[in-house]
Amino acid sequence: MSARNPDAPPVHRAGFACFVGRPNAGKSTLTNALVGQKVAITSNRPQTTRHTVRGIVHRPEAQLILVDTPGYHKPRTLLGERLNDVVRSTWAEVDVIGFCLPANEKLGPGDRFIANELASLKRTPKVAVVTKTDLADPETISRQLLAVDKLAKELGFEWAEIVPVSAAKGDQVGLLADLLIPMLPEGPELYPGGDLTDEPEQVMVAELIREAALEGVRDELPHSIAVVVEEMEPREDRPADRPLVDIHANLFIERPSQKGIIIGPKGARLREIGTKARAQIEALLGTPVFLDIHVKVAKDWQRDPKQLRRLGF
Numbered sequence: 216m217s218a219r220n221p222d223a224p225p226v227h228r229a230g231f232a233c234f235v236g237r238p239n240a241g242k243s244t245l246t247n248a249l250v251g252q253k254v255a256i257t258s259n260r261p262q263t264t265r266h267t268v269r270g271i272v273h274r275p276e277a278q279l280i281l282v283d284t285p286g287y288h289k290p291r292t293l294l295g296e297r298l299n300d301v302v303r304s305t306w307a308e309v310d311v312i313g314f315c316l317p318a319n320e321k322l323g324p325g326d327r328f329i330a331n332e333l334a335s336l337k338r339t340p341k342v343a344v345v346t347k348t349d350l351a352d353p354e355t356i357s358r359q360l361l362a363v364d365k366l367a368k369e370l371g372f373e374w375a376e377i378v379p380v381s382a383a384k385g386d387q388v389g390l391l392a393d394l395l396i397p398m399l400p401e402g403p404e405l406y407p408g409g410d411l412t413d414e415p416e417q418v419m420v421a422e423l424i425r426e427a428a429l430e431g432v433r434d435e436l437p438h439s440i441a442v443v444v445e446e447m448e449p450r451e452d453r454p455a456d457r458p459l460v461d462i463h464a465n466l467f468i469e470r471p472s473q474k475g476i477i478i479g480p481k482g483a484r485l486r487e488i489g490t491k492a493r494a495q496i497e498a499l500l501g502t503p504v505f506l507d508i509h510v511k512v513a514k515d516w517q518r519d520p521k522q523l524r525r526l527g528f
């Protein structure tokens with residue numbers, strides 16, 4: 216190829232990146248920090264991201280589209296297998312993969328399991344992202360950087376880059392974008408400027424409700440909750456300057472015994488969930504919202520292929 220003419224306009228790049236890593240590694244938080252707006256749900260409970268959420272980083276010379284995947288892990292249920300399938304098919308499609316490893320936790324079998332899977336993706340550049348650096352001292356961080364480098368070497372590959380970041384503090388987040396962008400193919404914008412996500416609004420609304428429902432529930436419940444938005448319509452007969460969106464959602468749990476936990480004494484917890492989710496949804500949509508949540512039992516939905524399909528998996 217000939218050298219570029221220095222007077223030629225700079226090339227535009229556009230492409231896809233995804234962050235992988237074991238549950239709780241900080242993938243969603245990093246996606247949000249890069250995009251600068253809340254698009255993927257975050258929670259201090261593992262494996263909360265079920266849907267492939269894309270956030271888009273717009274730069275004058277590049278468009279970096281981030282695909283957030285669920286945690287990749289040894290599957291125990293049909294849902295677990297489906298989630299792993301989603302993750303693997305995403306990996307095969309993207310231009311660059313960011314492997315997230317928390318700076319404050321020793322590498323474990325879960326990380327090795329994922330790295331081993333990455334080793335088989337020969338053509339895709341892989342960037343190691345050491346996350347949550349605000350939770351570790353410099354010495355721990357540098358030990359982690361060395362351990363991460365060694366892990367790849369043991370598995371027969373090299374990281375394209377190794378980058379320590381703190382999404383919480385915003386440290387090195389911009390640098391990470393700068394390093395990822397040159398790995399994208401040349402090409403025009405894939406999404407119109409200003410779009411931050413292509414996730415259908417109803418799916419994002421469902422995720423916000425699920426996020427609110429997960430807060431403060433017992434450890435076994437997170438995997439039992441699924442939310443489907445059945446209806447989302449602007450209310451008719453509202454003055455143009457005072458719109459209202461009606462949202463009807465079903466919150467599915469697996470067993471009747473879980474109903475009490477979600478609803479709470481005299482419905483207090485469900486009301487709390489509604490209030491919390493409504494505030495987030497209103498921020499997302501930019502309009503007031505009437506939110507109606509029904510709690511329903513979908514028996515053992517995680518193990519039932521028909522129900523999984525109905526719930527969007």
Ligand SMILES: Nc1nc2c(ncn2[C@@H]2O[C@H](COP(=O)(O)OP(=O)(O)OP(=O)(O)O)[C@@H](O)[C@H]2O)c(=O)[nH]1
Nearest residue numbers: 239240241242243244259261262263264347382383
């Ligand atoms: N202090 C600190 N905490 C962080 C940082 N990034 C993420 N966290 C926290 O770590 C937890 C997990 O972060 P997530 O972004 O939800 O992790 P994830 O990898 O998307 O998790 P899954 O969806 O379960 O796969 C949350 O409690 C975050 O607030 C960071 O840079 N600093």
